[in-house]
Amino acid sequence: MINIVEKGKRILQKHLKIFAAHGLCPNKCGLLYQRVMNCTSCQYGLFTCQSATPPLDCGEHHLEADEGEEVVLDCFLCWHALVVGQTEYHYSWHPGEKNLSHDGEYEVLVVTKESKIVLNQLKVNEEDMYRCLLQDKKGTTLSRMYFKLKVNPLPSTTPRLIVALPSLPSGYDTTLHGLQRSSLIIILILLTVLSITGSLVIIVNLRVSMKWQEEERDRRRGEEGEDVENIELMSGCDPKRHE
Known part of the structure; x- marks a missing residue:
């Protein structure tokens, strides 16, 4: 009987080790405190489950x-x-x-x-x-x-190619170039003003000429009408009867 009890105790301890390692303590790492009851005192306590790692x-x-x-x-x-x-x-x-x-x-x-x-x-x-x-x-x-x-990192965008202007030749006088450019601008302005003035003079002359021609045409029409009346008076005929 004693041998049977001792053997059963050894078997129980073996199963308790397996249970504590795999069932009661499933943590393969870290520290786990399990709340268990002591079968002898019927009191709850914390069982420390320390992993092997x-x-x-x-x-x-x-x-x-x-x-x-x-x-x-x-x-x-x-x-x-x-x-x-x-x-x-x-x-x-x-x-x-x-x-x-x-x-x-x-x-x-x-x-x-x-x-x-x-x-x-x-x-x-x-x-x-x-x-x-x-x-x-x-x-x-x-x-x-x-x-x-x-x-x-994100791929960088392709940098834009900046075209560099060619350098000025040696001995190039930038002041003289600026004066020539200013003179050219002044000449263009004067030519523009002269062109506009000439266009206005031509338009005015055309208007005056057209007006003079209209007055001359009206004057001739008036003279022709007076001649017709004088002829009719001199002939003493009625224009309606003559028709």
Whole structure:
């Protein structure tokens, strides 16, 4: 009977190890506190589930996006839903270093209850290392994840070709050229004024000539009418009877 009890105890301990490793503690990384009951005292307590991997580290993810686009950072793990109490995700950024590492100071981006954040309108200087920490209300870090972001710059537009004017020959006097240009402009203005004046004189002369011709035509018509009347009076005939 004692041997049977000891064997059963060893079997139970073996199954408890397997259960603690896979059923009670599903976390493959980070730190998880599970609320369990002690079968001896019937009291609840916290069971520490420490992963076999380096403490708290849950890997590094490599992301890539083009400039002006957006990227999503999400550090949710399935066992986060089993964490006792309230938790928050702390996102921070480690900018401006070529030799990126997990050490060093990080600038805080946002603290949120959501596991994911969206980076909009990406710029080239926003690449580098991002970190996500899951912390409980006491400030204990339960998991840590890194994101290596690379932002591809947009292709630069083809610069417009600027045509350079040829340089002036040696010995070229710009002052003389300016005077010649001014003289040419003055001559053109004078020619324009003379042309307009000549056109006005011609128009006036034509108007006077046409008016004189009309007056001369009217005068001749008046003289011809008087001659006809004189002839009729001298002949003493009635024009109607004559017809």
